[in-house]
Amino acid sequence: MTYQEMIEKTDMVADIDRSVQQMAYEFESDPGHGWLSVPRWVLRWLNIEHRISWYSYQNGNDAFLEEDSDTYLFLKAYRQRYGTKAKIQETRTNDGDSPIRSMQHYTYYKEVTECV
Numbered sequence: 001m002t003y004q005e006m007i008e009k010t011d012m013v014a015d016i017d018r019s020v021q022q023m024a025y026e027f028e029s030d031p032g033h034g035w036l037s038v039p040r041w042v043l044r045w046l047n048i049e050h051r052i053s054w055y056s057y058q059n060g061n062d063a064f065l066e067e068d069s070d071t072y073l074f075l076k077a078y079r080q081r082y083g084t085k086a087k088i089q090e091t092r093t094n095d096g097d098s099p100i101r102s103m104q105h106y107t108y109y110k111e112v113t114e115c116v
Helices: 002-020 040-045 071-081
Strands: 026-031 033-041 057-059 064-065 089-093
Touching: 002 040, 002 071, 033 040, 033 071, 040 064, 064 071
Parallel strands: 026 089
Antiparallel strands: 026 033, 033 064, 057 064
16 A cells, blocks of 8 residues: 555545544434434444344434444444544434334344355
């Protein structure tokens, strides 16, 4: 790797880190439970996507981390990387179950990068 490539890679990492820190993550809850909405790429960036449980949900490119262990895992990884707390906005559903409950459960698919 050349010096210029190293500089470009360092700049790219800094840009991604800045993007992650500027996000406000939405915590959604209903009377029975809560979930933190996090883009799946952020879970990958923090190297925790493979540790998210089946109790969380997913929809498109977003994961909805259950409040008990997966949200804690995210917040801990975030704080370890950035030394600060993530910005969280809270939304409550008081009219019964949240639509999150009808989404697909979270599944981690490991990428296949080489053929056997």
